Amino acid sequence: MNVHLSREIFSPRMLVAFLMGFACGVPLLLTSSVLQAWMTEQGVDLSVIGLYSLVGLPYTLKFLWAPVFDRYTLPFFGRRRGWMLVTQLTLIVALVALGLTDPGQTPWLVALAAFVVTFFSASQDIVIDAYRREDLSDHQLGLGSSLYVNGYRLGMLLAGSGGLILADYLAFSQVYALMAASLLVGVGTTLLCREPPMTKGMPGTFREAIVEPFVEYFRRDHALVLLLFILLYKIGDQMASTMTTPFYLALGFSKTQIGAVAKLFGFWSAIAGGLVGGAILLRAGIIRSLWVFGILQAVAILSFSALALMGNTVVGLAIAIVLEQLTSGMGTSAYVAYMASLTNKRFTATQYALLSSCMGIPRVIIAAPAGWMAESVGWPLFFLGCTLAAVPGLLLLPLVAAQYRQDAQ
Known part of the structure; x- marks a missing residue:
């Protein structure tokens, strides 16, 4: 270092x-x-x-x-x-x-x-x-x-x-x-x-504090694309995480095994992912990190497909949890940093609150159909679908990167 x-x-x-x-x-x-x-x-x-x-x-x-x-x-x-x-x-x-x-x-x-x-x-x-x-x-x-x-x-x-x-x-x-x-x-x-x-100063009236944050944001080029990116960037990761506990139980792992491995390996892997992600962000910048971490967190979901094919193996469970949590922690660090960079410092509280509220929408929307999808296609294909669900967010990154560079000038 x-x-x-x-x-x-x-x-x-x-x-x-x-x-x-x-x-x-x-x-x-x-x-x-x-x-x-x-x-x-x-x-x-x-x-x-x-x-x-x-x-x-x-x-x-x-x-x-x-x-x-x-x-x-x-x-x-x-x-x-x-x-x-x-x-x-x-x-x-x-x-x-x-x-x-x-x-x-x-x-x-x-x-x-x-x-x-x-x-x-x-x-x-x-x-x-x-x-x-x-x-x-x-x-x-x-x-x-x-x-x-x-x-x-x-x-x-x-x-x-x-x-x-x-x-x-x-x-x-x-x-x-x-x-x-x-x-x-x-x-x-x-x-x-x-x-x-x-x-940047502060709003002069309460009406300005309510209306201007939204007007200022949607005046930007590609404002809706940036909002769509926030909705989609972690959707594959979120889709997979909503079904992990039923998946582990379906493979025959005991609740004790799930709790022990998830707490011991999952928590500390997420912490390590955040720290490693933060250090890389400092060197590589937000956009390059969004690319690298986005690809890594999408690919890591495939470890669940591999675990589904392997069956009940604690080593496989530990590897899958470590890979998913490590890359998810990295992706979250870039994702949160990017959302913060989108805000105008005059309306930071309102714009960040709006964006972070949007961040939780996919998790609510996909929770309902995720179980039906897993039941319909089976676990290996379900997690493959979660990996593919990450692709639309990555495809928006060139536009996101162009707008980020424009805003930085």
């Missing part, structure tokens, strides 16, 4: 990106899998537990109130850090309050508290995404985005796996209090980090 690369990786800005990613990752599973475990333990009906997935809507609809963070600046800590501090402190209070509810006695109050948590968690995501875009140069976006994603994964691991393990020894109210305390990492980072310079 040369001195310049080492200096970039270990710079304060990269540490801020990582720690902020951690702060954003912690709340997510506390309103989904951990909350579901708590409700199941309290004897809440399964149909009611299923409805609780609706409390996650703020993560999808966050672009609706993102203009508030572009238009208004609080009277302390600056345009981004002020809102970061408010959302983080409010989120801590909301998590403690959620832990004090009783799913068995007042499920409606649990739903309300969980919704408040997801609202402020999504709001924190909006402001931190905007901060990262404005704090890092285009050259640093790739590495910064990969460190943010890895921090996010560690936060999810702490809340998901750590939260469930702690719940065997502590009351859920104590678990939620401890998870809320872990968010003080984000508060401390906000207090110590710098406020990014406001190079």
